Amino acid sequence: MKESLKPPIVLTAVCVIVSALLVFAYNFTYVDNTGVMTEQLSAGCREVFGEGEYHILLEKDTEKKTPVTFGTEGVLAVITDGKDKCLIELEQDGYAKDGLHLLIGLDTEGRIKGISFLGIGETPGVGTKVQQDAFLSQLIGYGTDTDDASIDGVTAATFSSKGMKAACRKAVELYSANKEAIFSE
Amino acid sequence: MNENKPLSAEFTKGLLKENPVLVMLLGMCPTLAVTTLASNAIGMGLATTFVLVCSNFVISLLKGIIPKAVRLPCFIVIIAGFVTLISFVMQRFLPGLYESLGVFLTLITVNCIILGRAEAFASKNKVLPSVLDGLGMGLGFTGALFIMGSLREIFGAGSWFGIKLPLLSEEPMLIFIMPAGGFFVLGCVIALVNKLANKKPPKEISCENCPSAAICGKNKDKCTAGSEAAE
Numbered sequence: 001m002k003e004s005l006k007p008p009i010v011l012t013a014v015c016v017i018v019s020a021l022l023v024f025a026y027n028f029t030y031v032d033n034t035g036v037m038t039e040q041l042s043a044g045c046r047e048v049f050g051e052g053e054y055h056i057l058l059e060k061d062t063e064k065k066t067p068v069t070f071g072t073e074g075v076l077a078v079i080t081d082g083k084d085k086c087l088i089e090l091e092q093d094g095y096a097k098d099g100l101h102l103l104i105g106l107d108t109e110g111r112i113k114g115i116s117f118l119g120i121g122e123t124p125g126v127g128t129k130v131q132q133d134a135f136l137s138q139l140i141g142y143g144t145d146t147d148d149a150s151i152d153g154v155t156a157a158t159f160s161s162k163g164m165k166a167a168c169r170k171a172v173e174l175y176s177a178n179k180e181a182i183f184s185e
Numbered sequence: 186m187n188e189n190k191p192l193s194a195e196f197t198k199g200l201l202k203e204n205p206v207l208v209m210l211l212g213m214c215p216t217l218a219v220t221t222l223a224s225n226a227i228g229m230g231l232a233t234t235f236v237l238v239c240s241n242f243v244i245s246l247l248k249g250i251i252p253k254a255v256r257l258p259c260f261i262v263i264i265a266g267f268v269t270l271i272s273f274v275m276q277r278f279l280p281g282l283y284e285s286l287g288v289f290l291t292l293i294t295v296n297c298i299i300l301g302r303a304e305a306f307a308s309k310n311k312v313l314p315s316v317l318d319g320l321g322m323g324l325g326f327t328g329a330l331f332i333m334g335s336l337r338e339i340f341g342a343g344s345w346f347g348i349k350l351p352l353l354s355e356e357p358m359l360i361f362i363m364p365a366g367g368f369f370v371l372g373c374v375i376a377l378v379n380k381l382a383n384k385k386p387p388k389e390i391s392c393e394n395c396p397s398a399a400i401c402g403k404n405k406d407k408c409t410a411g412s413e414a415a416e
Contacts, residue, residue, distance in 0.1 A: 007255040014251075014259045018266035025270050029277040096287070119284050124221045125342040125362045156359070 035065030048105035048114035094163035127160035199321030206329035217367040226334025234323025241319035
């Protein structure tokens, strides 16, 4: 009887000990950055608009810091300087799932002023070519009336190019639909 | 069983003679997937080394306590614990590397080098040899990944650790960072290692030519170490 009980007891003990240690490790290393203006985000904002005071729009009625996303899928945060500048942080599928992590800056007319890359998980040397000026410069001035077909994609990086265009479309549509709400604060 | 061997041999055998990637052909998934950049390859190799050393250490400590019937689940839980730990640490302190390794970081759990060493070595040997074995195998893995990553980045992206190289960066050979290029480079590196080690192809399948022979007990009828580890 004792011999047959030993294996499950040992296995359970190993699982419990490992899980307990991982709880400690998690509490020790995890930092909740939701709704916090990190150094990386500030740097991205400065890259697009230059120096300024930027903050993330947060839901007012909750205790926790929940960024306003206007119900748009993929949008992580909306950042403004409270006057006329607006940046939208979003993740978009490229060739990799959520491979494009972007900060898209919009001017007062709702056109794209600049794009900053917060992270890129696309194939190095292929999908990452969407970061080059030859492609990015076509997206400056992108608005709701821009025809996606007028923008040349990057050869061999079709999915990444489409992802970039989809991200831009999402950003300008969010802006045009919620312009008042963004600057109401 | 290897008590007569000097401890340094446990360490050095993983570097070339029993190199997990280039000789035993284990751990092919991360070898081909994350070696598009030299920095990713180093990161992946060091993360795997950490898990390998820690899991070998713990498993060789617990080898008397864990019953044979549940040894594999216990090993996997311990390995998965260390992998989760390293991914927490990496997410906190190296977010860039964490993002570029992506799912392959968590997939270290099922890297057959780690379970293979746990089953074939750490569960039969004392603590110190097991740690040295893990360290040697891990560094051998890192070295192989680093060679692969460097070659693929230099030829495929025209850079090395992100530093642009003259001539090559103008027209990089994209095939090298595509999946097919990974196989080409791996094949060439293995061929080169075999040439340097003066290894002849085996005339018959026997324990003599098997890199796992030292740990499997040299029993010709029961040559299972390779096939077990490969699973």
